[in-house]
Structure formats: C-alpha cells, structure tokens
Amino acid sequence: DDFTPTPLSDREVLALFEKMMEDMNLNEDRKTPLREKDFSTKKEMVMQYISSASKVGSLKSSKQITPQDFICELKSGAADERLVGLLESLRVSLTSNPVSWVENFGNEGLGLLLDILERLVDAKQQDNILKKVQHKIIQCLKAFMNNKYGLERIMDEQRSLLLLAKAINPRQTNMMTDVVKLLSAICIVGEKNMRQQALLQW
DSSP: OOOOOOOOOHHHHHHHHHHHHHHTTOOHHHHHHHHTSOHHHHHHHHHHHHHHHHHHHHTOOTTOOOHHHHHHHHHTTOOHHHHHHHHHHHHHHHHHSOHHHHHHHHHHHHHHHHHHHHHHHHOSOOOHHHHHHHHHHHHHHHHHTSSHHHHHHHHHOHHHHHHHHHTOOTTSHHHHHHHHHHHHHHHHHSOHHHHHHHHHHO
C-alpha cells in the first residue's frame, strides 16, 4: 500500500510494456493482441507489473535463492546428494521465475552447468549419484532454454550441442529421452547451420 510509482514518460511506459511481455515469456502471437491495446490500458498493466515486482521484492522470503546464490554454490564445487538437491532447486527456479531471473542466471550460470556436464560425460565411470547429477543438469538446461533468451544462449555456446550429444546414453533411458527432446527443440527452432551442427554430432 505504501508503493508510490514514479511518473513515467510515454516512451518508458512502452519500453516497460515490452519488458513485461518478455518477463511473461510470451511469444509473438500472444504479444500482438496486447500491443494493439490502447495506451491507457498498457499504462495500467505496466503500473500493476511494477507494483507487483515491488511487492515481491519487499516480501522476498529468506528461503528464496537468487541467481547469484546458485552461481556461488555451483562454483563452490558442491558434490554428491547436496549437488543433486541444488540442481533440483535450480530447475524449479528456472521453471517458475520470470525470464528476467533466467537472464540474471545468464551466461555465467549456463557456463557452470556445461562445465559440470563436460566433466561427467568425459568421466570413464559414473556411480548412481553422478548419473543423477547428470540428469539434473539436463533438466536444468531444458528449463533454461524454455524461453527465447535461454534458447539463444544455448545456441551461442558452441560446446552445448556436442555435450548434449555425448550425454545420450541408452542405459539411462529417461535422461536420453530428455536429451533427444532438447536436441530436437534446437533443430526445430534453430538456424540452418545449428541444425546441421546438431545432426553432425550424432
């Protein structure tokens, strides 16, 4: 109730309106009818968006983990069941938070996930915990790329396709299914050269 919005220029309102739609992970088909609404409606939606974001920030629970918290934990070299739990929490956060959260996790977070995956796919032997970790990494990547920003970051990382292809393991059917789905999604929406790269990894 104490929230008092700062007056915004028309240009700022429209910029925030676009940001709001990105945060909602809307595709172009869904954005079009919203863009056709009159300016006063857009402004009202933007003010609600700002107010909501402000309240979420002020009521933020100590249990909520920020992207930077996850990055620090991944850098710390957590292992075993602790890493499995961390990755499951990360998967939920990547799935349930707005796109801006994923953007804050960003290239650094993606790089750390790929670093761990690289170590695992190159390991000659894996116990059950490491197999769980590898599957959780795949699930985190799936959640990360479930929006335009994440998909573009995955495609920008040259090693991502090779690592995903290496992770295909017939002895781990559930994980293999997730990997194939990821590669299929990249092939469908990626550019022609990305599709060719994906097929070459097989």
